[in-house]
Amino acid sequence: MIENLDPKQAWAVLRENPAAVLIDVRTAIEHGFVGHPPHAIHVAWKEFPGMQLNTGFVEQVRQHAPDKAAPVLLLCRSGVRSVDAAKALEADGYQHLINILEGFEGPLDENKHRGTVGGWRYHGLPWQQS
Structure with a gap:
């Protein structure tokens, strides 16, 4: 089963469970330049060029x-790629998968900007850039 948590709930799981692992499934560019939560492990689901699936x-x-019994939290830009990544891990036998709703940047607002209506950064959670 894949659980869906908002960024604040996901941060609570990471703080409260030392066995929990946070996987950032975005591209290397997104992870490094847009930013990422501290201790997030970067494993791209899709990568440039062409957003090809990471086999x-x-x-x-x-x-x-x-x-495979420990919590694995998955983070992408807006919460879409992370669902697909979670499904692949579920098929491999992972038992406690958590998709982080809203992702790191959140959905687009009325001006087609991210980070103004949701996401990890929007909620004021810790993050850093490379």
Whole structure:
């Protein structure tokens, strides 16, 4: 089963459960330049050029999250890619998957800008840039 939590709920899980692992499934550019939560492990679901599927995604996550019973939280830009990534991990036997709703930047607002109506940064949670 894949659980959906908002960014504040996800942050609480990370603070309260030392076994929890946060996987940032965005591209390397998004992770580095847009920013990411502290200790987020970058494993792209899709990558440039062409936003091609990372065929090694599940194996790469296994290296960082070998315990398939521990919580694995998945973060993308707006909460869409992370759902697909969670489904792939669920098929591999991961038991406690958490999709972070709104993602890091949140949905587009009326001016087609992100970060003004939702997302990890919008909620004032810790983040950093490379």
